[in-house]
Amino acid sequence: DAPITVAIDGPSGSGKSSVSKAVARTLGVAYLDTGAMYRALAWWALDRGLDLTDQAAVARAAHDLPLEIGTDPDDVTVRVDGTDVTEAIRQTRISSQVSAVATNLDVRAELRRRQRELIEQARHDHGGVVAEGRDITTVVAPDAEHRILVTASEEARLARRSTELHGGAGAELLAATRDQIVRRDRDDSTVSAFFVPADGVVGIDTSELSFEESVQAVLDVVQAGG
Ligand code: C5P
Secondary structure (H helix, E strand, O other), X not given: OXXXXXXXXXXXXXXXXXXXXXXXXXXXXXXXXXXXXXXHHHHHHHHOOOOOOOHHHHHHHHHHOOEEEOOEOOEOOEEEOOEEOOOHXXXXXXXXXXXXXXXXXXXXXXXXXXXXXXXXXXXXXXXXXXXXXXXXXXXXXXXXOEEEEEEOOHHHHHHHHHHHHHOOOOHHHHHHHHHHHHHHHHHHHOOOOOOOOOOOOEEEEOOOOOHHHHHHHHHHHHHHOO
């Protein structure tokens, strides 16, 4: 079979990560979490005491970043300089500061170059890849065989993230989550458009869909050649 790339973008809380992983598993291809790469860079820059607003210093760190990222949907271990940071890069401390590195255009150029390499390698070694992020359908892999934007209403995204982060979706937890994700999406939107599907990109609104239904909706698009 010819290799396939399934490019999936979407905002935080859209469910795209867990859905993308499940789709990769079902299709028997690799999985690339590009957000984890930006998070790993933020982690490393902070670990080295860099000021994340120092554009030149962070761009140099991106070039030097000793990153290893697992692309097996069942082993997505992320290592920086040999240290396993898989859990650490999910901390609120990182989520709240990652946009500062992701809006650095030199950083984006360097990580994009690495992402394209990883995609090429996965196509060669594993018959394809489900690559997810904010700019995969538009910038990293605009020629992907399949391009999908996974969205959900702000309400649905907040409820999912709140449950994921805080184990519940009560009023107070929702408010705390809203501050975090609304600000991050707003900052991220200054460099990538991931709320509206670009030309030729299929939009899937998962607001009313269960996890299984969301996975099936993506598989249906892939099957139909979208
Ligand atoms: O997907 P996730 O929430 O883990 O992404 C973390 C951050 O990485 C995003 O908030 C965004 O700043 C950045 N990102 C990006 N482009 C991508 C994927 C992630 O700018 N393709």
